[in-house]
Amino acid sequence: MNKYTPKDIEKKWQEKWHDDKIYAFDPSAKNKFYTLVELPYTSGDLHVGHWFNWATPDAYSRFKKLRGFNVFFPHGYDTIGLPAENAAIQRKIHPKDWTMKNVETMQAQFKTMGSMIDLDNIVITCSDDYFKWNQWIFIKMFERGIAYRGKALSNWCPKDKTVLADEHVEDGKCWRCGSVVEKKEVEQWFLKITKYADRLIWPEKPSVDWPVEVRVGQNQWIGKSEGMLLDFEGIEVFTTRPDTTDGATFIVLAPEHPKVKELTTAGQKNTVEEYVQKASTKSELQRKENKDKTGVSTGAEVLNPVSGKKIPVWVADYVLYGYGTGAIMAVPAADERDKEFAEKFGLPIEKTSFKAKPKGKKQVNYHIRDWSISRQRYWGTPVPMIHCEKCGIVPVPEKDLPVTLPYEVDFTPKGKPPLASNDEWLRVKCPKCGGNAQRDPETLDTFFDSAWYYYRYVSTDYDKAPFVKDRVKKMMPVDIYFGGAEHTLGHTLYARFFTKFFKDIGLVSFDEFALKRVQHGIVLGPDGNKMSKSKGNVINPDDVVKEYGADTVRLYLNFMMPYEGTAPWSTEAISGMFRFLQRIWKLQEKLSKQAKTDDESKARMSKVVRNITRDMEQIKNNTSIAFIMDWLNFLSQKKEISKEEYKTLLILLAPFAPHIAEELWQIIGEKYSVHQQKWPSVDEKALQKQKVNIPVQVNGKLRAVLNLSADNLKKDTVVKLALENEAVQKHLSGAKPEPIYVEGKVLNLVIKSSSK
RNA sequence: GCCGAGGUGGCGGAAUUGGUAGACGCGCAGGACUUAAAAUCCUGUGGUGGCAACACCGUGUGGGUUCGAUUCCCACCUUCGGCACCA
Numbered sequence: 001m002n003k004y005t006p007k008d009i010e011k012k013w014q015e016k017w018h019d020d021k022i023y024a025f026d027p028s029a030k031n032k033f034y035t036l037v038e039l040p041y042t043s044g045d046l047h048v049g050h051w052f053n054w055a056t057p058d059a060y061s062r063f064k065k066l067r068g069f070n071v072f073f074p075h076g077y078d079t080i081g082l083p084a085e086n087a088a089i090q091r092k093i094h095p096k097d098w099t100m101k102n103v104e105t106m107q108a109q110f111k112t113m114g115s116m117i118d119l120d121n122i123v124i125t126c127s128d129d130y131f132k133w134n135q136w137i138f139i140k141m142f143e144r145g146i147a148y149r150g151k152a153l154s155n156w157c158p159k160d161k162t163v164l165a166d167e168h169v170e171d172g173k174c175w176r177c178g179s180v181v182e183k184k185e186v187e188q189w190f191l192k193i194t195k196y197a198d199r200l201i202w203p204e205k206p207s208v209d210w211p212v213e214v215r216v217g218q219n220q221w222i223g224k225s226e227g228m229l230l231d232f233e234g235i236e237v238f239t240t241r242p243d244t245t246d247g248a249t250f251i252v253l254a255p256e257h258p259k260v261k262e263l264t265t266a267g268q269k270n271t272v273e274e275y276v277q278k279a280s281t282k283s284e285l286q287r288k289e290n291k292d293k294t295g296v297s298t299g300a301e302v303l304n305p306v307s308g309k310k311i312p313v314w315v316a317d318y319v320l321y322g323y324g325t326g327a328i329m330a331v332p333a334a335d336e337r338d339k340e341f342a343e344k345f346g347l348p349i350e351k352t353s354f355k356a357k358p359k360g361k362k363q364v365n366y367h368i369r370d371w372s373i374s375r376q377r378y379w380g381t382p383v384p385m386i387h388c389e390k391c392g393i394v395p396v397p398e399k400d401l402p403v404t405l406p407y408e409v410d411f412t413p414k415g416k417p418p419l420a421s422n423d424e425w426l427r428v429k430c431p432k433c434g435g436n437a438q439r440d441p442e443t444l445d446t447f448f449d450s451a452w453y454y455y456r457y458v459s460t461d462y463d464k465a466p467f468v469k470d471r472v473k474k475m476m477p478v479d480i481y482f483g484g485a486e487h488t489l490g491h492t493l494y495a496r497f498f499t500k501f502f503k504d505i506g507l508v509s510f511d512e513f514a515l516k517r518v519q520h521g522i523v524l525g526p527d528g529n530k531m532s533k534s535k536g537n538v539i540n541p542d543d544v545v546k547e548y549g550a551d552t553v554r555l556y557l558n559f560m561m562p563y564e565g566t567a568p569w570s571t572e573a574i575s576g577m578f579r580f581l582q583r584i585w586k587l588q589e590k591l592s593k594q595a596k597t598d599d600e601s602k603a604r605m606s607k608v609v610r611n612i613t614r615d616m617e618q619i620k621n622n623t624s625i626a627f628i629m630d631w632l633n634f635l636s637q638k639k640e641i642s643k644e645e646y647k648t649l650l651i652l653l654a655p656f657a658p659h660i661a662e663e664l665w666q667i668i669g670e671k672y673s674v675h676q677q678k679w680p681s682v683d684e685k686a687l688q689k690q691k692v693n694i695p696v697q698v699n700g701k702l703r704a705v706l707n708l709s710a711d712n713l714k715k716d717t718v719v720k721l722a723l724e725n726e727a728v729q730k731h732l733s734g735a736k737p738e739p740i741y742v743e744g745k746v747l748n749l750v751i752k753s754s755s756k
Numbered sequence: 757g758c759c760g761a762g763g764u765g766g767c768g769g770a771a772u773u774g775g776u777a778g779a780c781g782c783g784c785a786g787g788a789c790u791u792a793a794a795a796u797c798c799u800g801u802g803g804u805g806g807c808a809a810c811a812c813c814g815u816g817u818g819g820g821u822u823c824g825a826u827u828c829c830c831a832c833c834u835u836c837g838g839c840a841c842c843a
Contacts, residue, residue, distance in 0.1 A: 213760050217838055220759065225842070239843060252843090291841065318841045328843045336757095337841055367842060488838075559781070560768060564761095566836085567768055573782045580781085582796095614772075623770065626780035633780090695776040700824045702776055740823050746775040750823045 004585035006549020010659045014114050022673050023065070023116040025072045032475055033069035035061045036454050036514065038483035038491070039076040039123070042102040043083060046109040048531070048539045048557075048569065052523045055557040056621055057482045058115045062655035063616045065116070066679040072475060073116055074457040076123030077103050080446040082160055082176055085379040089412055095379040096407075099126060109542070114550050114658050116675075123456050125449040126379075130456065132402035133466035134449055135384035137498075139395045140505055142385070146192045147373070149393060153256070153322065154372055156184035161415055162376045163188055165445060166369055167221075167490045183280075189374035189383060189442065196497050197222050197366045199511075208477075209516040217488045223367025228360040230329065233302040235259055235313065238324030238365060241334060245306040247352025248329035249342065251313045252295065254321035255279035263313055265299030272296055272315055279317045293318055293341045304329075306356045316341065324365055371494070373445050378411040378418035380443025388430035388437035397431050403439065417441040451494040454478055454513065455502075472508055481514035482563075492517065518619060521566035523557070528568045539569050551657035552578045558621040558656055581660055584632060584653065588667060592640035602686035604634055605648055610682045612652055621656070628652050643668065648680045696722045697748040698731040706747075715741045722747055 017023065025032075037057045040050060057073075065071045084095040091098070107119055123130060141147035155164040159179040163186055168175040193200075201222055202215035227240035232251055239245070253260050255276045264272045275296045295316025304311050318337060319328050332342035332349040342349050374383055382403045384396040396403055406425040411418040419441035420426060430437035452466070458475050459467040483492070499513040524530060525537025532538065544553050556577040561567040597605070608631045615624045631649055635641050646668065654661035654674050665674035688710055696704040704727045706718065719739045722728050728749065737749035 211761095213838075216760060220839060223839090223842065227843080237843080241843080293841085316841095318843095320842070323842045330843085335843070337843080340841095365842075367839090485837075562769085565769085570768070570782065573768070576781055579796095586796095611772090622768090623780080626770075629780055693776070697775085697824070700822095705776065738823080742775065746824080748775085748823050 001586075001589060004582050004660070006551060006659065007546075009663045010112070010114060010550050013659045013662050014111055017114075017116075017673070017675070018111075018119075020673075022675060023071070023073070023118065025118070026070050027471070027474075029070040031068060031070050033061070033064045033071045034475055034478045034480075035064070035071060035073045036457075036478045036481045037075075037117075038481075038487065039078045039125075039450065039453055040106065041078045041081060041083075042099050042106065044102050044105065046106055046541060048523055048541045048544075051113065051541045051553060052557045053482065053484075053520050054110075054113060054115060054117070055554045056520070056563045056619065057480075058113070058117065059554070059558055059621055059655040060480070060616065060619055062116055062658065062675065063679070065675065066651065066654065066677060068678070071116070072458075073118060074121065074123070074454075074460075075110070075117045075119055076453055076457065077106070077125065078446065078450050078453075079103070079124055079126040080380045080443075080449055082377070082379070085377060085411060088379075094407065095411070096126065096405075112542075112545055112550055113554065116658075121460055123453055123460060125446075125453065128402050128404055129463065130449070130453075131381050131404065133456065134381045134444065135396070135401050135403060136398065136466060137452065138381075138444065138448070139384055139398070141191060141501065142395055144501075144505070146195065146501060148190055148192060149187065150190045150370070151185065151187040152190070152370075152372070153183050154186045154188065156182045156186065158182055160377070163372050163374065165372050165447070165490075167371075167493075168447075188372055189444075190370040191373050191448075191497075193371045193494075193497050194366055194368060196500050197224065197368055199500050200493065200496055206512075208512045208514065210514075211517060211519060213485070214488050214492065214517060214519070218493050221368055221489045221493070224364060225366075226362070226364050228358070229325065229363045230305075230358050230360040232304065232311075232329065235263075235302060235327050236325045237327045237329045238363060239329060241331070242358050242360060243354045243356050244331045244334045244352040245304070245329065245356040245358040247331040247333040247350050247356075248304050248307070248311065249309075249332060249348045249350050250311050250330045251302060252316050252319045252328050252330050252338075252341070253298070253313065254319040254326040255315055255317050256321040257315075257326045259327070260298065260315055263298045263300040268297060268299035272298055275315060282317070293337070293344055295341065295345065297345075306358050307350070312347070314341075314345070314347075322369065323367070371445075373448055374440075374442035375445055376415075376417045377443055378405070378409055380446065381449060382419065383440040383442045383444060385440040386428055386430060386437045387440060388433060388435060390435055391430055391432040391437075394430060394432050394437070400431070417443075419443070447490055447494050450491055451498040452502075454481075454495075467507075469507060476508070477510050477512060478514040480516045480518060482518050482520065485519045488519075518563060520563050521561065523560075524566060524568040526569050526571055544574065548574065548578045549581075549659070551660050552581060554658075555581070555625065555656045559625045560622070562622055563619055580629060580632070581657060583636065584649065585660065585664070587632070587635060587641070587646065587649070588664060590635070590638065590641045591643065591646050591668060593643070595640045595642040595645075597642045597644050599686060599689060601634075601638075601642075601645060602683055603690040605631065605645065605680075606683045606687045607690075609648065609652070609680045610687075613679070613682070616655075625656060628656075650674055651677050651680055692744055694718060694744070695746050696725065696728055697746065698728060698737065699750055700748060701731075703727050703731050713744050715739070715743070718747050719749075722749065 035057055037054060061071050061073045079099045084099050087093060087098045088095040110119055138147055155169050157164055157174040157179050159177050164174060169181050172181055174181055201224060202219055225240050227238055228242040230237050230239060235251055295314050298313045298315055300313045301310040302313055330338035331352060332339040333352050382405060384403050386394045386396060388394055406422045408422060409418045410421040426438050428437055428439050455467040455472060458471045462468050495513055502508045527537050529535055529537055556574045608627050612624045612627045635645055650661045650665050661674045691707050691709050694706045694708055695702055696706060704725045706721055718741060735751045737751050740748040740750060
């Protein structure tokens with residue numbers, strides 16, 4: 001027997017599996033299972049986090065395959081983003097070249113994982129065909145009024161010189177570069193996600209299995225609140241508590257509110273203008289940081305229709321222009337913020353009856369706002385629209401799609417979209433009137449691309465539509481979607497939104513694209529901190545693979561913690577995994593043709609298989625591996641082991657360590673491939689024959705354990721045996737206990753204390 | 757402030773619907789093999805006391821329900837994540 005040397009076997013099998021197409025999805029077969037992992041961004045290299053993210057889904061998919069499912073596990077790359085464009089600026093490489101080079105590197109690295117993902121049939125979001133259908137979808141949205149041109153106070157990243165969606169402003173800063181985000185009035189494209197707000201709200205008991213934190217988080221972000229629109233002499237306010245209108249003692253307008261100028265009295269003009277001016281220069285972050293209430297009076301007064309009193313109108317930036325009507329009625333007696341404001345500025349506070357019934361219109365408001373979708377950058381899908389002076393905005397006809405990116409542009413940020421710098425590309429004839437017109441020089445947000453890529457996966461070869469309806473009908477929804485928690489408010493919400501839109505235009509028939517969502521945690525550096533170059537605690541997967549092989553790395557990543565967990569990488573623990581594989585390798589010495597699987601072993605094996613099957617289904621791969629170790633420990637103690645025992649070990653191992661499992665499978669002369677075998681079954685009879693441990697408690701404290709055979713589990717027998725037990729007798733000290741027995745589980749002997 | 761998820765050995769973490777707390781792995785200690793070391797193998801490993809048998813304590817804290825609670829209920833402390841002047 002030679003030594004276990006991963007590098008001698010891993011590449012060999014990877015190539016053979018690939019050549020033999022052993023993981024090929026059979027579109028005609030039933031029993032489909034669609035595993036989806038968020039497509040990686042083409043940043044350059046796979047880091048250990050990528051390995052972690054894929055190790056569990058891959059083991060899970062392999063398990064599903066062994067369980068008889070026809071597994072579809074496709075792959076792709078999210079290619080659009082600023083790093084590509086910035087690399088281009090810094091290193092003078094074209095974004096496309098930079099991106100495609102990274103795709104190549106990452107493809108090669110994915111191969112070393114020995115994953116069953118299909119690397120031949122990938123979606124690359126910057127390819128022409130993806131652009132085409134991306135643009136097609138955009139035009140469909142435009143036709144339905146979902147994509148629209150709007151002007152709004154938007155989040156502006158001064159460094160990236162582009163607009164940001166609300167979901168990508170984190171703590172007042174740009175999600176990508178961390179610059180403090182400014183507010184800027186910009187005309188741009190929006191998607192009317194607000195129209196879908198109600199349908200995106202998760203019901204209490206959803207039909208699909210998504211984590212609560214996602215459901216609650218999304219519902220909060222959508223932030224539905226029902227209330228009323230009330231009129232205060234021309235000022236419309238939104239309130240959720242119309243019943244407190246009698247206690248409204250003043251009105252507050254947001255600084256941007258158009259009525260501010262109109263209402264301000266001559267005496268207050270300078271003060272108000274100064275205040276409004278000041279508020280407009282504040283960034284969102286500054287507004288958030290300083291929660292002290294500020295504001296000024298307009299000098300105007302309006303009638304409170306319920307109390308019949310004239311109440312003053314103020315301007316303050318604690319009222320947000322973007323929410324409700326940008327104006328509120330302040331009820332200091334019922335609202336903390338209004339109270340604080342009233343106290344600070346000496347405004348009256350009056351009791352409310354909570355019984356007011358003002359006249360007004362019912363109104364529902366949402367926290368979520370329409371998704372700003374256009375970016376003033378080069379590296380993205382061009383917005384497929386033409387601006388004609390005569391006809392206005394005209395979509396590019398389908399036959400002219402895709403609108404591709406011109407290779408030559410000046411993409412150094414200058415405040416205007418880079419595409420506007422290429423005249424030849426920009427100028428175009430209007431498809432309607434044939435007159436002179438211009439292309440839209442903006443590109444789509446990268447989150448538009450990733451909102452529907454898993455539909456394209458099922459139709460990478462199709463060029464008549466974004467996807468083949470029938471195939472989607474057959475293969476979707478996705479059965480399980482693995483990804484990161486950071487996409488709770490962005491990507492996964494957008495993906496749900498797109499699915500509902502697709503349903504509306506008759507492309508799909510379901511409401512949710514993924515039946516189950518599982519979110520991974522993070523592998524920290526060995527020092528317990530987040531891995532970062534500056535901290536020098538980054539683990540390079542290529543190095544670890546070189547040292548131990550891919551199987552050890554996969555195994556360790558599956559074993560180190562639950563998929564949802566976050567824990568530090570341990571250079572010591574991973575060597576334990578290597579040791580485990582070496583012990584399995586060595587076990588082949590004990591394999592004997594004559595050896596039979598005895599009853600004890602059968603029972604043990606069944607228990608292991610049963611537990612692993614149960615845990616794998618629940619994606620508890622760490623405990624599944626623990627049971628494989630348990631089985632190995634058991635086999636190691638035997639003098640010789642049967643082929644059945646050994647084969648079971650290899651099949652159980654195969655999802656986690658596919659290469660070594662295959663190699664050993666071949667060594668023992670079994671038919672290729674171990675990955676096309678049947679998952680071992682549980683021998684219920686053997687399990688029933690096994691002896692059972694019955695803990696015996698006296699007054700709830702464990703005093704003895706009886707090892708009993710299955711036919712000795714009746715209450716009378718167990719109690720009798722327990723009472724004969726010395727340790728039990730000692731603690732009973734002659735008393736007559738009342739037995740409480742749960743069959744096959746536990747016996748508790750209770751002595752009723754005399755004082756009771 | 758609001759919402760969500762957690763708090764179990766030296767560490768990562770187990771514990772099926774309330775039923776032997778600490779599986780499995782790492783680390784550590786002792787032993788075997790070796791001239792020696794590494795590797796490997798064996799044994800032990802929650803805490804306290806005891807030579808030992810054994811006893812008591814023990815799942816963030818304090819109460820409660822129960823024959824029995826890491827698991828259920830109440831209050832509190834605390835860590836992490838999300839949202840945050842949303843009217």
